[in-house]
Amino acid sequence: MTSPAERRAHVVGLGLIGASVALALSERGWRVTGEDADADVAGRARATGVVAEGDLDATVTLCVVATPAGAVVDAARAALAAGSERLVVTDVAGVKASIVAALDDARFVGGHPMAGSERRGLEGARADLFSGCTWVLTPTEATAPATYGFLHGVWRDLGANVIAVPALDHDRLVAVASHVPHLLAGALMNEAADAAEQDAVLLQLAAGGFRDMTRVAAGDPSIWPDVLFENRAAVQASLAALEGRLTRLRRALETGDRSALSGDLHSAALARRRLPGRALHPEELAYLRVAVSDQPGVLATVTRTASEALVNIYDIEIAHGIEGTSGTLLLAVEASRAAEFADALVARGFEVGRE
Amino acid sequence: MTSPAERRAHVVGLGLIGASVALALSERGWRVTGEDADADVAGRARATGVVAEGDLDATVTLCVVATPAGAVVDAARAALAAGSERLVVTDVAGVKASIVAALDDARFVGGHPMAGSERRGLEGARADLFSGCTWVLTPTEATAPATYGFLHGVWRDLGANVIAVPALDHDRLVAVASHVPHLLAGALMNEAADAAEQDAVLLQLAAGGFRDMTRVAAGDPSIWPDVLFENRAAVQASLAALEGRLTRLRRALETGDRSALSGDLHSAALARRRLPGRALHPEELAYLRVAVSDQPGVLATVTRTASEALVNIYDIEIAHGIEGTSGTLLLAVEASRAAEFADALVARGFEVGRE
Numbered sequence: 001m002t003s004p005a006e007r008r009a010h011v012v013g014l015g016l017i018g019a020s021v022a023l024a025l026s027e028r029g030w031r032v033t034g035e036d037a038d039a040d041v042a043g044r045a046r047a048t049g050v051v052a053e054g055d056l057d058a059t060v061t062l063c064v065v066a067t068p069a070g071a072v073v074d075a076a077r078a079a080l081a082a083g084s085e086r087l088v089v090t091d092v093a094g095v096k097a098s099i100v101a102a103l104d105d106a107r108f109v110g111g112h113p114m115a116g117s118e119r120r121g122l123e124g125a126r127a128d129l130f131s132g133c134t135w136v137l138t139p140t141e142a143t144a145p146a147t148y149g150f151l152h153g154v155w156r157d158l159g160a161n162v163i164a165v166p167a168l169d170h171d172r173l174v175a176v177a178s179h180v181p182h183l184l185a186g187a188l189m190n191e192a193a194d195a196a197e198q199d200a201v202l203l204q205l206a207a208g209g210f211r212d213m214t215r216v217a218a219g220d221p222s223i224w225p226d227v228l229f230e231n232r233a234a235v236q237a238s239l240a241a242l243e244g245r246l247t248r249l250r251r252a253l254e255t256g257d258r259s260a261l262s263g264d265l266h267s268a269a270l271a272r273r274r275l276p277g278r279a280l281h282p283e284e285l286a287y288l289r290v291a292v293s294d295q296p297g298v299l300a301t302v303t304r305t306a307s308e309a310l311v312n313i314y315d316i317e318i319a320h321g322i323e324g325t326s327g328t329l330l331l332a333v334e335a336s337r338a339a340e341f342a343d344a345l346v347a348r349g350f351e352v353g354r355e
Numbered sequence: 356m357t358s359p360a361e362r363r364a365h366v367v368g369l370g371l372i373g374a375s376v377a378l379a380l381s382e383r384g385w386r387v388t389g390e391d392a393d394a395d396v397a398g399r400a401r402a403t404g405v406v407a408e409g410d411l412d413a414t415v416t417l418c419v420v421a422t423p424a425g426a427v428v429d430a431a432r433a434a435l436a437a438g439s440e441r442l443v444v445t446d447v448a449g450v451k452a453s454i455v456a457a458l459d460d461a462r463f464v465g466g467h468p469m470a471g472s473e474r475r476g477l478e479g480a481r482a483d484l485f486s487g488c489t490w491v492l493t494p495t496e497a498t499a500p501a502t503y504g505f506l507h508g509v510w511r512d513l514g515a516n517v518i519a520v521p522a523l524d525h526d527r528l529v530a531v532a533s534h535v536p537h538l539l540a541g542a543l544m545n546e547a548a549d550a551a552e553q554d555a556v557l558l559q560l561a562a563g564g565f566r567d568m569t570r571v572a573a574g575d576p577s578i579w580p581d582v583l584f585e586n587r588a589a590v591q592a593s594l595a596a597l598e599g600r601l602t603r604l605r606r607a608l609e610t611g612d613r614s615a616l617s618g619d620l621h622s623a624a625l626a627r628r629r630l631p632g633r634a635l636h637p638e639e640l641a642y643l644r645v646a647v648s649d650q651p652g653v654l655a656t657v658t659r660t661a662s663e664a665l666v667n668i669y670d671i672e673i674a675h676g677i678e679g680t681s682g683t684l685l686l687a688v689e690a691s692r693a694a695e696f697a698d699a700l701v702a703r704g705f706e707v708g709r710e
Contacts, residue, residue, distance in 0.1 A: 114560060134559045165556055176550045177560045181543060181568050186623035187600040188536060191593065193626035195531045200667040200689070201520055203630060204489045205469055206532045209571040211630070213536050216564040218627040221620035225613050232608045238546065239605045243598055245542040250594045253587045258580050265576035268541035271548035272573040275558060275566070312555040334555070 009062040010034065010055070012075045014045045017092045017113065018066030019125030022051050024158045025062075027127045033060075037067070041122055050125065058084045062154060068223075069093040069230045073102045080105050088147050094174060095230040096138045096167035106144035106296050109151055110167060112136045112174075113160060120220055131159035138167040139299035145292065145327060148299050152316065164303045164316050175234035180242060182224060183235070185217040285314055286338035289353040290329040290345060302329065305348055311341040364417040365389065365410070367430045369400045372447045372468065373421030374480030377406050379513045380417075382482045388415075392422070396477055405480065413439045417509060423578075424448040424585045428457045435460050443502050449529060450585040451493045451522035461499035461651050464506055465522060467491045467529075468515060475575055486514035493522040494654035500647065500682060503654050507671065519658045519671050530589035535597060537579060538590070540572040640669055641693035644708040645684040645700060656703065657684065664699040666692045 009025050011018045011034040022032045022045070034051030036042040045051045056063060056079055063079040065072050072091045079089045080103075090111045093099055100110040115133040135155045139148050152162050165173070192210070196202040228235055245264075252260040292298045299316070306313045315332035333341050342352045364380050366373045366389040377387045377400070389406030391397040400406045411418060411434055418434040420427050427446045434444045435458075445466045448454055455465040470488040490510045494503050507517050520528070547565070551557040583590055600619075607615040647653045654671070661668045670687035688696050697707045 136560070161559070163556060163559060165554075169554055169556070170560075173550060173554060173557045173560050176547050177557055177565050180546075181565050182620075183601070183604050184539060184543060185564075185568060185627075186620050187597055187604065188539060189623040189627050190619060191535075191597055191600060192531050193622070195528060196626075198665065199520075199524055199528060199662060200665065201518060201524070202528045202532055204516070204518060204667070205491070205525075205528050206630065209540075210532050210536050212567045212570050213540060214623075214627050214630070215567050217620075217623040219624065221617065221624045224620050225617045228608060228616060229611070229613065236605055236608050239601055239608075242542055242546055243601050243605070245546060246538070246594055246598050246601070249538050249542065250591055250598070253583060253591050253594075256584070258584065261583060262576065262580050264545060265537075265541050265572075265579050267548070268544040268569075268572040269574065269576045271551075272540075272544050272569050275561065275569070307554060310553065310555065312559070314559075 007031065007061070008033075008059045009064065010060045010079075011051065012056075012063065012065045012079065013037070013067035013071075014041050014050065014122050015066060016120055016122075016124045017115070017129075018064065019045060019050050019122045020115075020127065020129035021064050021066060021092070021158075023125055023127035024130060025154075026050075028157060030062075037071075045122055050122065056082050060084070061086055061088060062151075063087060063089045065089065065091040067091075069095055069099070069226055072099050076103050076108060080107060083107075088150050090137075090151055093230070094178075094227050096136075096170045098230060100138055100140050100167045104140075104142045106142055107147055109143045109147050110138040110140075111151070111155070112138075112170065113155070128159070130155070133160050135160035135162045136170055137162060137164050138170055139164055139303065140167065141297040141300045143299055144296055145299055145329075148316070162315065164299065164313055166300070166303050166307055169307055171231050172234045172238075175231055175238040179228055179231055179235045180238045182216055182219075183228070183239065184242070185214050186221075189214040189217045284335055285332045286335040286354070288331045288333065288338060288342055288345070290331060291351040292327055292329055299329075301348065302331070302345070302350075305344050306331075306333070306341060309337070309341050309344040311337045311344075362386065362416070363388075363412075363414045364419065365415045365434075366406065367411075367418065367420045367434065368392070368422035368426075369396050369405065369477050370421060371475055371477075371479045372470070372484075373419065374400060374405050374477045375470075375482065375484040376419050376421060376447070376513075378480055378482035379485060380509075381405075383512060385417075392426075400477055405477065411437050415439070416441055416443060417506075418442060418444045420444065420446040422446075422448075424450055424454070424581055427454050431458050431463060435462060438462075443505050445492075445506055448585075449533075449582050451491075451525045453585065455493055455495050455522045459495075459497045461497055462502055464498045464502050465493040465495075466506070466510070467493075467525065468510075483514070485510070488515050490515035490517045491525055492517060492519050493525055494519055494658065495522065496652040496655045498654055499651055500654055500684075503671070517670065519654065519668055521655070521658050521662055524662055526586050526589045527593075530586055530593040534583055534586055534590045535593045537571055537574075538583070538594065539597070540569050541576075544569040544572045639690055640687045641690040641709070643686045643688065643693060643697055643700070645686060646706040647682055647684055654684075657686070657700070657705075660699050660703055661688070661696060664692070664696050666696040666699075 007030040009030050009032045011022045014034050014036040025032050033054035065075045067075050072093050076089050089108045096110045113135045115129050155162050317330040345352045362385040364385050364387045366377045369389050369391040380387050388409035420430045422430050427448050431444050444463045451465045468490045470484050510517050672685040700707045
């Protein structure tokens with residue numbers, strides 16, 4: 001939809017993610033400028049060609065805020081105020097609810113690329129960091145479908161598997177899938193380190209399983225307090241649930257309740273073996289067409305309906321006519337749940353067709 | 356010390372470990388017979404040449420009890436009663452204190468090879484399973500140095516890194532390094548499975564770290580209740596300590612105590628980065644010679660002294676004269692702790708020299 005001349009991006013924050021976005025967009029023909037709170041970093045990014053000279057001017061159509069989570073809202077507000085009507089602003093922070101709640105603008109959609117690297121900062125950046133990664137977008141009532149559609153296309157062009165999830169669900173899910181596992185790995189490593197202080201031979205007994213479980217604890221710890229405090233409600237709830245599970249396992253050992261122990265270990269083994277290696281295969285997906293008006297709120301309603309119906313949306317495309325007053329959403333969902341989801345959408349007043 | 360004609364072993368229990376021991380010993384010229392509580396398994400082991408026809412007769416010098424932990428004591432007692440004076444009996448169970456306490460015989464020493472495999476049972480057996488693995492031996496007051504020295508040589512000949520640890524320490528350490536991590540992986544997987552039931556997109560957000568942390572939970576769960584109940588005291592203590600750590604992390608989030616959170620994550624990162632990849636390099640070891648009488652109890656005193664002095668014994672060799680009334684232990688310890696350990700041994704009345 002944007003002509004080559006319009007492919008202008010500006011990145012705020014040139015750490016690992018921001019600089020990788022800049023490199024990836026440049027590789028695809030975008031002109032990318034950037035800034036960083038650290039003038040040294042910004043200088044090195046320009047000197048090494050990661051970003052070009054320039055500011056967030058009126059030609060910029062995409063501004064990516066890649067600052068630490070605590071600085072996102074201010075940076076995004078500044079970009080929305082400085083940019084044109086056509087500007088789309090997004091962020092890449094690991095927590096979303098508090099950020100998207102503070103940015104009530106049709107031109108903004110929150111995002112979180114689930115990409116990591118052993119390396120950190122500008123020097124760790126790679127143009128292919130997002131290839132194959134899951135990139136979550138969290139549209140709200142305020143988000144214009146055109147904003148979402150544009151950004152979806154850009155990130156998919158970088159090789160990402162883009163999915164839409166309500167921001168609160170995102171935060172709850174990353175608490176379970178990422179934040180609490182990180183705390184757990186740290187607690188286990190500290191427990192072992194204390195034991196090893198009494199008996200260094202422990203370190204020889206720490207075989208593959210222990211190494212696997214504590215590997216993430218070796219990562220740069222400085223980014224975590226921010227992330228954890230930003231997502232504290234979800235992390236606290238998930239930690240409390242896990243403490244409860246461990247207490248029940250300990251009680252089962254105390255009382256000799258072999259069946260409780262055995263049941264828990266069996267259900268965990270089943271669940272772990274079912275964990276998909278990657279995204280679903282295309283043949284496991286079904287596509288629904290949903291006629292929508294180009295009104296803010298429509299994407300949030302669709303994703304909330306999916307969440308309530310326990311259906312996972314693997315992809316949302318804006319099929320056509322999105323610049324006008326109506327359009328069509330093309331939704332990819334698990335084939336086995338497609339009929340149920342279509343019913344739920346019809347019950348909300350949507351017109352739904354099957355591809 | 357044993358002539359080729361005397362290299363006769365008998366394996367009780369032909370699962371993964373027992374059958375792998377049989378294959379590894381056969382490859383090194385031993386004649387290996389075996390038995391299994393399951394007549395089908397025993398038949399297949401003989402038919403496929405894993406073990407030869409024959410019983411625990413008077414020519415057997417090594418009996419390896421590789422049954423489930425709960426059956427070890429009875430099987431080992433039967434072997435000690437049936438075997439000759441020269442017979443050495445050992446086991447391979449994952450818990451040691453209760454077993455070695457019940458087997459008060461100079462010809463017995465408990466053991467635990469820290470080797471695992473994705474495969475299970477007789478059909479998963481491999482002659483090279485123990486190459487490079489840590490093999491713990493747990494000599495007691497009752498164990499004759501000759502018994503220990505013989506077994507140490509046999510397992511080292513299979514490529515194992517043999518270390519001596521008091522049985523109670525072993526159990527406490529595997530609780531931290533293996534049993535509790537397994538329970539933790541299971542609890543985390545179950546927590547995530549419950550969340551995924553409400554929102555299947557979780558499975559897409561479960562990236563590398565989560566996969567690493569839950570990998571061990573996919574293993575065969577049927578062996579675990581036995582192992583956990585056998586080691587219940589140590590597992591309960593370690594689980595309780597870990598619950599306490601998680602509760603403190605949750606409180607730190609609640610009260611906004613950033614420095615507590617940050618301190619825990621930093622110490623975990625440091626400890627994880629220090630986790631040695633494998634055993635120490637030879638140049639990091641120092642060797643002490645300790646003159647000992649060939650009396651039961653001497654090995655237990657030496658290993659207990661090491662444990663109390665926070666020194667890890669990487670190797671114990673019986674240098675010579677062990678069949679007589681006195682001999683020399685050659686102890687490999689961390690070079691940085693060698694002087695301190697020598698002092699601790701001298702304080703116990705040992706005569707200590709440095710290699």
